[in-house]
Amino acid sequence: MRLDQLPLRQPASVDSIHWPSLSDVEGQRLRELGVSEGVTVEALHHGGLFGRGPIACRVGRMIVAMRRLHAAAITVRPLDHSNFDRSEAAA
Template sequence: MKLTDLPHRTAAFVDEVLDLSANDAIARRLRELGFIAGERVEIVAAGPFGAEPLLVQVGFTRFALRRVEAGRVRLRMEPVA
């Protein structure tokens, strides 16, 4: 499932961040912000127009992400064992 498909206030866990090119700056930045495998995430809120941006909580930190950025984060519902 993509982060953009996650219902609000539902916890999930990062599986991976998709790279669209060999040196993908956006994917690298998402990982630097904490979107790494096994990290707990949830969508806290969404903007009023087209649900953009998404307010996403990773661990104890919140970020505003555009839907195109959030769509690169793949999730799983269960933590990695």
């Protein structure tokens, strides 16, 4: 599943990122924000008209706004809510 398709408040682990679909600058920015394989993410809010704008995501302990195009390049695996510990997201 892609990050832009992840239901709100559903924690997930980043499985892969399709780096070729991003420019060098966009890829560098995602890396600087801590987005990489294995990181826990959570979609918190869909902005814009009809929820088609940027996505507010928790990446570790930070909350970042991400363009849908960038979120579509990130493949995630949903985590079980009952096994998810917020302290894991801080790691």
